[in-house]
Amino acid sequence: MLKLNLTYTITDYENLPESVHAELIGGQMYYRFTPNRVHQEVLAFLLYTIANYIDSNGHPGEVYPGPFAVKLFNDRDDTVEPDISVICDSEKLTDRGCTGAPDWIIEIISTSNPEHDYVRKLNLYLDAGVREYWIVDPRDQKILVYYLQNEHTENFTVKPYTFQDKVKVSIYNDLLIDFSKLSL
Numbered sequence: 369m370l371k372l373n374l375t376y377t378i379t380d381y382e383n384l385p386e387s388v389h390a391e392l393i394g395g396q397m398y399y400r401f402t403p404n405r406v407h408q409e410v411l412a413f414l415l416y417t418i419a420n421y422i423d424s425n426g427h428p429g430e431v432y433p434g435p436f437a438v439k440l441f442n443d444r445d446d447t448v449e450p451d452i453s454v455i456c457d458s459e460k461l462t463d464r465g466c467t468g469a470p471d472w473i474i475e476i477i478s479t480s481n482p483e484h485d486y487v488r489k490l491n492l493y494l495d496a497g498v499r500e501y502w503i504v505d506p507r508d509q510k511i512l513v514y515y516l517q518n519e520h521t522e523n524f525t526v527k528p529y530t531f532q533d534k535v536k537v538s539i540y541n542d543l544l545i546d547f548s549k550l551s552l
Contacts, residue, residue, distance in 0.1 A: 378445040437465030
């Protein structure tokens with residue numbers, strides 16, 4: 369039996385049709401499916417809350433909803449499309465999206481492939497130096513907040529929350545997101 373070992377590159381990713389959403393991790397292409405209504409409600413709530421905070425308080429940062437291409441490393445092809453990306457360094461922004469690790473990434477769990485966010489992307493974001501990574505799981509109404517204590521830390525610190533909690537954002541000193549205001 370002939371086994372093909374197909375490895376994709378950034379060129380393959382960049383040549384995908386606009387209607388196809390995928391992530392390139394370790395040479396493998398992971399296709400993203402259309403999110404459900406609950407996913408979109410959580411996304412809209414978080415996007416509005418974060419954008420309003422940044423605009424109202426004059427804090428640095430741009431917030432982008434997915435699909436938004438994030439090429440995590442200069443020397444690797446790994447490119448993801450987080451549900452929400454917050455980038456404080458405008459030098460990382462390009463016409464294609466972002467090159468380098470965003471300061472904060474939020475992934476909203478989909479029912480089709482939760483291990484992609486819980487394992488594969490968690491390790492990728494740690495390796496890339498993402499300062500804060502949230503996994504929001506509407507199925508269990510839980511949030512896992514992973515954050516780096518400092519730039520020299522090799523592991524995330526994790527704090528669990530529920531949709532009844534106010535969750536502190538570590539990259540901003542005075543931002544709390546009150547998940548109890550999210551009506552699902």
